[in-house]
Amino acid sequence: MAWSQNNAKYAVCTVDRVVLLYDEHGERRDKFSTKPADMKCGWKSYMVKGMTFSPDSTKIAIRQTDNIIYVYKIGEDCPIPGGMSVSQQKVPRAIHPDGKVQRVLSPVYSGLQSTLLSSDWLKASCSGKGILSGHADGTIVRYLFGDEGSRGSQGKLVNHPCPPYALAWATNSIVAAGCDRRIVAYGKEGHVLQTFDYSRNPQEREFTTAAASPGGQSVVLGSYDRLRVFNWSPRRSIWEEAKPKEIANLYTITALAWKRDGSRLCAGTLCGGVEQFDCCLRRSIYKNKFELTYVGPSQIALQGSGGNEKYFFENENVCMIFSAGELTLVEYGSNDSLGSVHTEFMNPHLISIRINKRCQRGMEDNKKLAYLVDIKTIAIVNEDSTYVRGKHSSFPAT
Structure with a gap:
């Protein structure tokens, strides 16, 4: 799925x-x-x-x-x-x-080439710049792309006690489980962080699949008639288990897939069923226009009542929202919008946003926006809170 x-x-x-x-x-x-x-x-x-x-x-x-x-x-x-x-x-x-x-994998650990062909377990990191590969002998191999390679070692990471049928790469650790009915959370370099042992629970069966939320703050593992949910606690720096979701006659869960905004989780079963679960901590209505769905401690999925808003997340610091010719900027980590301007050119490639790229002496923040007022005019807006909001200058575009 x-x-x-x-x-x-x-x-x-x-x-x-x-x-x-x-x-x-x-x-x-x-x-x-x-x-x-x-x-x-x-x-x-x-x-x-x-x-x-x-x-x-x-x-x-x-x-x-x-x-x-x-x-x-x-x-x-x-x-x-x-x-x-x-x-x-x-x-x-x-x-x-x-x-x-x-x-990508054969130069890293060539001894796994023949085993990898029969391996079913490949997982990507939340950033999309790394791959985990699980194998029948319990080996877990990691490969990192680009600048992600400087953040950890590559190649063989750890030997799990059993084949890691359920494998997930979350933000703070790697979670693996299998037929021994034990869930192990590993650190970035393969050391054991936590172990959850259900081998003595007669109601629990082997873990067959796992999936991390898009934000990497939650991990769901599927077994027989049961979904186990684990949430990362930033304050305690550990995984905390939530109440498991038990569904009679669901049978073995064979596949899990999170919606990209983290608002829904789909589970496929051995008998051909697909169940869709709504995932949220709470909901609220903002200004009678937007429904805010809190899918994590620091993550919201936003749905507008009109349905005409367009969201662009290409910028690593700011989310761009277009609606009826209005461009609104929302800086990540801030509860208020950074600012809004009017433009008919709603192409993110024609908009430039710089957040504290070149901080000047005596200025705490340096936040600027450049966009097209019309096809021949570029406007530059200083979004720094220490200056007048919306003050801008324009000059002809070449």
């Missing part, structure tokens, strides 16, 4: 190797069949072991047991039949947004 990056699509692959596409409300919109790497081997010669959407949510990559990854173009509304083969090599590979294929 997989949620799209824009939270509008949800994909489920069945044991029949058919991908079902749903909208965010759970209504089925379309479906398409996958295909084997070699048509001579027949349609039942493989299984689907993983799916993920592209950043623009118009393509979906599908990983199969016949050592191939297909990328299907699904567009905005419906899928286009037929896939494009990305790689047919016998070595694990990663797909980059620019279409290039890069070998």
Whole structure:
């Protein structure tokens, strides 16, 4: 199962190797069949072991047991039949947004190449710049991309006591569990932080899958008729277990997927059922216009009553909200908006925001916004609270 990056699509692959596409409300919109790497081997010669959407949510990559990854173009509304083969090599590979294929795991720990082909457990970090690989002998391998590589060691991280069927990479630790009915939280370098032992509980069975919330502050593990939820406590720096969710006749949970904004969790079962759970700490109405859903101690999913707002999160410091020609900036960590301006050019690539990039002497903050007033005029707004809000200068654009 997989949620799209824009939270509008949800994909489920069945044991029949058919991908079902749903909208965010759970209504089925379309479906398409996958295909084997070699048509001579027949349609039942493989299984689907993983799916993920592209950043623009118009393509979906599908990983199969016949050592191939297909990328299907699904567009905005419906899928286009037929896939494009990305790689047919016998070595694990990663797909980059620019279409290039890069070998990621074999140079790190070449001894796992043969084992990795039969491994079902691949997890990405919350930042998307790292991969965890779990193996049948209990080995957990980590690989980091780009600047993330300077934050920890790469290669073999730890030997878990059993195959880590349930594997999740949260913000502060790595959570693994399996058939021994024990949940272990590991630190960044593989040391044990916490252990939750349910091996003496006759009502508990093996853990089959796990998923970390998009913010990395919560981890959910599935077993038989039960979901166990763990939340990270920043004050105590430990994982705290919430009340488990027990559902009779749910049977074995085979897949878990969080919505990208953290507001919903979907669980797939051995009997073909898909359950959708609403995840929130509390809800409130802001100015009779927005419904605020608190999905974590420092995370909100925002839904407007009009439904015409557009949100852009490309900037690491500020969220841009467009509505009816009005641009509103919300700085992360602040309860109030940074400011708002009027512009008809609602393209985030035509807007420049700088938060404390070049602090000047005697100034506590340096926050500036540059945007297009019209097609030939650029306006620069000083959003520093020590200056008059909205004061700006304009000059012709070249």
